[in-house]
Amino acid sequence: MRLLIANEVDPMLSWVDFRSYSQRLLWFAEDGDVLVLPVAPPAAFLRHATSLTGTDPASLTFLVPPPGRYQGKVIDPYSLLDPAFMDRTAKALAAAPGPTTGLLSCWPSPLVPRYAAALGLRHLVPGAAFIDQGGGELANSKAEFRAIAAAAGVPTAPGAVCRSSHEAAQEIPRLLAGTGAVLVKQAHNGAGAGNQLVVRDDDHRTDHVGAKLLHRLGPGPDAIAHYLAEHWAWASRDDRHPVVVEEFQPASRTVYAEYLAEDTGVRPTATGELDYRERRLVRESTPARGLPADVRQRLLAGAARLAEAYRSLGYRGHLSADAVVDATGRLVFTELNARVTGxxxxxxxxxxxxxxxxxxxxxxxxxxxxxxxxxxxxxxxxxxxxxxxxxxxxxxxxxxxxxxxxxxxxxxxxxxxxxxxxxxxxxxxxxxxxxxxxxxx
Amino acid sequence: MRLLIANEVDPMLSWVDFRSYSQRLLWFAEDGDVLVLPVAPPAAFLRHATSLTGTDPASLTFLVPPPGRYQGKVIDPYSLLDPAFMDRTAKALAAAPGPTTGLLSCWPSPLVPRYAAALGLRHLVPGAAFIDQGGGELANSKAEFRAIAAAAGVPTAPGAVCRSSHEAAQEIPRLLAGTGAVLVKQAHNGAGAGNQLVVRDDDHRTDHVGAKLLHRLGPGPDAIAHYLAEHWAWASRDDRHPVVVEEFQPASRTVYAEYLAEDTGVRPTATGELDYRERRLVRESTPARGLPADVRQRLLAGAARLAEAYRSLGYRGHLSADAVVDATGRLVFTELNARVTGxxxxxxxxxxxxxxxxxxxxxxxxxxxxxxxxxxxxxxxxxxxxxxxxxxxxxxxxxxxxxxxxxxxxxxxxxxxxxxxxxxxxxxxxxxxxxxxxxxx
Incomplete structure (x- = not known):
């Protein structure tokens, strides 16, 4: 019997309404499990998912922590430490069949090892010491990713990590010279919601990348300064995080390779492909099909190096290395997600x-x-x-x-x-x- | 002949007037070297230092980049890329005897590999790929240190990394229960200038730690909230960085072990001790003397593990692991500086x-x-x-x-x-x- 927790990215970093997305936790449920969710699962979905997985829905326990600071739209990680909720968790675990043998949380929040410790289950949290001290933020930052990938010798798009709009103003012109378009990425956000695509002109397709916003620069010499004056606060979340600026890779497919990092090493778990239309994720397929053999080999080899680098840093658990590959087979990695992905x-x-x-x-x-x-x-x-x-x-x-x-x-x-x-x-x-x-x- | 650069911590992160401190670069000078400094060395100091090192002062070239955004009190890293300054550097290197065989910069700024690349010297920058993508900030953050140290199994004081004052308000009471005092640390700052010591009462000496400010909490239940309302913006630099809160270790000596991280591995270079009086660094001595053998062994072993962790992350160059040791011989590490230290x-x-x-x-x-x-x-x-x-x-x-x-x-x-x-x-x-x-x- 296991404790499953549908916490998402620590809302101190970034949050949206995760009540629907969090329900993917039900797919992982096995008989007797205790599930922590921001909202109880809709009955029809519970029936549907468990009928397919073969889990007995009556054997599951669902716990919803107090709504906390985010109106219950996402689990407020501090709500896990609410004494009454902790008590409910302890009682649910005690009432469930057999001892608690596993713990799965969707995001490596520092509150998870503390919640687990209070329940006597800290030993079940992979990489507990690392995430207890903020390792989850480090391992999920698109900014730190670029330094770690560079050190690991894994290819990324030309780009830079900017701490101020001054730096961005220096880097964007240089990067625009490449493909005429630059991605401006928040350090913490998901599924393209944290990206802006800044284009110099309309020379090429830009409809297939995960970017929330398309910004077409004006013609004057101050166009980039104007863009930054308007958007730097968004990109950096009011200077809370560094911002990645990266040469946009046009006409590319977005693929991923997932790995599991354990004490003993890393192992590949899956590949897949993400399709974007008009800068929205519209289709996701696993496994990734139709990649030329050498591209596939570079995807897996690069992802393995990244997984090993993050494992060496201290992260344990599922991780996903995202990459884009163009028609010529050039493949560059774009981010690494050290969490239970979508x-x-x-x-x-x-x-x-x-x-x-x-x-x-x-x-x-x-x-x-x-x-x-x-x-x-x-x-x-x-x-x-x-x-x-x-x-x-x-x-x-x-x-x-x-x-x-x-x-x-x-x-x-x-x-x-x-x-x-x-x-x-x-x-x-x-x-x-x-x-x-x-x-x- | 080498290029030596007295850049300090990227001023985007933290800066003070470094014009005097930067002059320590002169100790490293050898015949023919080209030195980049925020201000030309005082003639008497140049004469004094070179008379002791045996370097011919007439063989040295000094370059001062444009004052940039910090009035010349510290090297503005973007000033290194100033075209006229780059041209002056290239000419100085060409005029110096022999080829450029080494490059030393005091802080792993992303601008150093770019400056070096423009001079055809990027291969001389240790860990260039890593620091080019912001690895210097990562490797010098007191917040990331706690996650990396935890993963490496190196002892630190009980503490937490806080992203908001809400988290700090949760953690400080728990940590105060330990020794009655908590250190609140900025992620980026040096020599104790980024620490505040928050004490519950006056039960013990607090005069020997590197903390700029002593804050004695009031008696009421809102004392911590009042402290944070007043000081969180300082501690986080207006939310730009996470904040470390850590149980204060009273009656402790502050020691360090320095290592050099190279492609082939890490090796110890020195130990030393830092003495604080009234929360100011007043005396620094190398090597560290009078440590019990087992304490010394734990200092070196822990520092070696940290050095290897940072090397594995991608950092190359000098690094210093700081620790405090109390009268019972308990030793905990407090930070790691991945740069040319003081x-x-x-x-x-x-x-x-x-x-x-x-x-x-x-x-x-x-x-x-x-x-x-x-x-x-x-x-x-x-x-x-x-x-x-x-x-x-x-x-x-x-x-x-x-x-x-x-x-x-x-x-x-x-x-x-x-x-x-x-x-x-x-x-x-x-x-x-x-x-x-x-x-x-």
Whole structure:
């Protein structure tokens, strides 16, 4: 029996409403586990996910800490130390079957080892000493990443780490000379929400990168100064963090290789690909398909070096090295996430446990967000439509559609679903069927 | 022939008037070297230092970059890239005898590899790739130190790294319970100027630690909140950096062990001791004397582990691990400085080259600041007084007084001098003679 904690990036660094995203924790649940979530799971999603993983939902205990400073939209890490909540946790663990043999937290917060220590479980926190002293922030900073990657001899895009807008003003012109576009990255943020794409002109496509904002520089000599006057405070979060400026790599695919860092070494766990449209993540697929053999080799070798560098620094647990690769096969790493990413539930429990891609390596798991043109619909309606369109996930064929992240009452937007498929044509066919079932013309 | 650069901590992180301190660069000069300084060396100090090191002062070239954003009180690292200054550097290197075979900079600034690259000398910058991407800030942060030390299994005082005053408010009461006093440390600052000592009551001595400010908490339950409301902005530099809070270790000696990190490994270079009076550094001595054998062994072993951790992170060059040891022999590490510290000129050129302590291991080099009760005096007056008191440094005896850091016109305060001595009694005798010569009663 294990204690699973859906804490996300320490909200002191960055936060959004994580109530829906946090529910991916359910994919990891096994019989008897105690789950800490910012909000209790929607009943339909609990039923759906556990029916696929084979976990008995009645055996699970769900704990929601006090809302804390963030209105319960994300776990306030200090809420874990609330005495009444600690007491509830201790009672839940005592009531669960067997001893507590594992602990999974989604972000290496210093509060996790302290919460665990109060429960007598600090020995179950990987890299506890490191994250107790702020190692999680260090290991997840896009700024520190550039120094660590450089020292490890891993290729990155030309770029610099800036501590002030003065430095950025020196570096951006130099970097613009490369491809005519520069990514300005916050040190802490996720899924492209912390990136701005600054372009000199409109010579090339810029629609496929994870950047929240596109800024087209004006023609004058003060264009960069104007940009920084307007955006430096955002990029640095009012000077709280350094800012990365990096030559933009046009016409590139975004891929990742995940590793697990343990006391004994590092080992690869998965690869995948992220597709962006108009600077939003719209599709994520695991494993990464169709990479030339040498590109794949460089992706894995570079990620292994990075994983070993972070392991040597003190981090233990899951980590993901992100990279972009262009049409010529040039591959550069862009960041490292030392946490439970948005991919682990896809390649771990869904691909690994539900689909069993180890035995069926030809299958891919691809996650999509419900498109804006679909009607608002709840999970059961969606699954009914998928069944009607003959594309719901079926254990016998190991293919079809399942819901990977639910919508949560009070949270705007849709939900995420996965297509398990053999090839891109099959995936496209499933998407067409769903579209036809949900938007009959 | 080498290029020596007296840049100090990147002033974007922290700065004071370094014009006097930077002159320690002269101790490192060898025939033909080109030295970059914020201000030209005072003639008397140049004559004094080179007469002791045996360097020909006429063979040296001094370059002062444009004053930049800090009025020339410290080298503005961007001034190194000034085209006219770069041109002057290139010409000086071309005019100096032989090729440029070495480069020493005092702080691992990202601007150093860029300056060196423009001169075709990037290969001479140790760890260039790492520091080019901000590794110097990472390797010199007192906050990141705690995570790296924890992961390396090196003992530190109980403490935490705080990203907001909320976290500090949670941690300080817990830490005060230990010794009744807590050190609040800025992530980037030096020689105790970045520390505040927060004490609960007056139960114990607090006069010997390197803390700029002593804050005695009031009696009420809001005392810590009041302290943080007043001082958090200072401690975090307006939230730019995390803040370390650490249990104060009373009645302790402050010692260090320095290492050199190279591609091939790390090796010990020196030990020393720092004496504080009323929270100011007043005396620094190398090597550290009178440590029990097991304490000395733990100092060196812990420092070696830290040096290896920073080497593995990517840092190359000199580094100093600072520790405090109490009367029971308990030793904890307090910070690591990955730069040319204020000790390297003492144990390097002065002890190593001038005194040759390798052949004369019984000798110590101890640096003092001119005390406030001495009259204002220039270097030649001071040396004349030392000669009159029969305690000027003499190469034949390898003992006596020399000036290690000069006063610089326009900079307030005195200068630093060294006593080379056999034991503490001899040092005290020299200090009495100097006092008698300079303050005849």
């Amino acid at each position: 991919s682990l539930h896809l390649y771990g429990p869904i691909a690994g446990r539900v689909v069993d891609t180890t035995s069926h390596p030809g299958l891919s798991v691809t996650q999509h967000r419900t498109p804006a043109h679909w009607p608002a619909l709840d999970l059961d309606d969606f699954l009914a439509a998928a069944t009607a369109a003959d594309c719901a996930y079926r254990p016998e064929t190991r293919r079809g559609v399942l819901v990977s992240l639910p919508s949560v009452p009070g949270v705007r937007g849709g939900f995420d679903f996965c297509v398990v498929h053999r090839d891109r044509a099959e995936e496209d066919d499933v998407l067409r069927r769903l579209d036809g079932a949900l938007c009959p013309s | 000790s390297l000129h003492l144990y390097g050129p002065i002890a190593g080259r001038v005194v040759d302590t390798t052949s004369h291991p019984g000798l110590s080099v101890t640096q003092h600041r001119t005390p406030a009760h001495w009259p204002a005096l220039d270097l030649d007056d001071f040396l004349a007084a030392a000669t009159a008191a029969d305690c000027a440094y003499r190469p034949e005896t390898r003992r006596g007084v020399l000036v290690s850091l000069p006063s610089v016109p326009g900079v307030r305060g005195g200068f630093d001098f060294c006593v080379v001595h056999r034991d503490r009694a001899e040092e005290d005798d020299v200090l009495r003679r100097l006092d008698g010569a300079l303050c005849p009663s």
